[in-house]
Amino acid sequence: MTLYAVIFYILAIVILASTLLAIIQRQVVHAVVYLIISFFATGLLFYLLGAPFLAVLEVIIYAGAIMVLFLFIVMTVRVESDEDTKTEIHQWLPAVVLAVISFFVGGVLIFEIPGSKMSLNTGMATPSAFGQFLFKSYWFPVEIASFLLLIGLVGALYLGRRESREESEDRR
């Protein structure tokens, strides 16, 4: 087992443990903080798998922007915690059973693929090579992604504004 494999397994354990802890938290704030750990570890895993630019983006976008956005919304939205435990188990059980079944089926499927037991060699795509590849081969999807972000911005702005206008009409 090489050093890279040891790092991979440590990161995998950290990711799975922090994600598992995140999804069983009752408070959303704790879940978000655990998920920040999970996304940091995923960023390190991206670095290990030869994508340094995506590792940085993972930390900036996921651990930085998205999770901080979640934290802001959790602070503004009042979350009531009146979920009784009985219906909680009633909800968890089918989801967990289905997930375990699909885990076994998927595991068999993954290890039946030819080449899945082949070891990955280390490699590195430098950010400049990645950027040149992106704008040579995928310039049109980049434009579509930017358009999607613009539409998301306009949509979020619209939803936020309409609600405040209705509120001010209610006050009158």
Next chain:
Amino acid sequence: MIVPYGNVLLLAMLLFLLGAVCSISRRNLLMILIGVEIMLNAAGLAFVAASLKWRLLDGQAFVLFIFGVAASEVAVGLALIVYLQHRTGSVNADHYDSMKG
């Protein structure tokens, strides 16, 4: 030599299933969105591993687009949650029953 390719796929699948379980079984709208984020992240991990296996940069380019989709999805989703919270005073998915479904 890092690890076999199947191990990375297995990790991505486990992560995806954790996100799916969170998304299915929680009632809080914020936790449902968090489950979707976990699933998108797992898909990105699988793409990066495939990109390393076949020595092609296309997988990494797709992860970039997944990031864009995740960012815009979370912005619109959180705006919807705030809007619904102002309208109905609740972020519990079970309380949206005005259509008596």
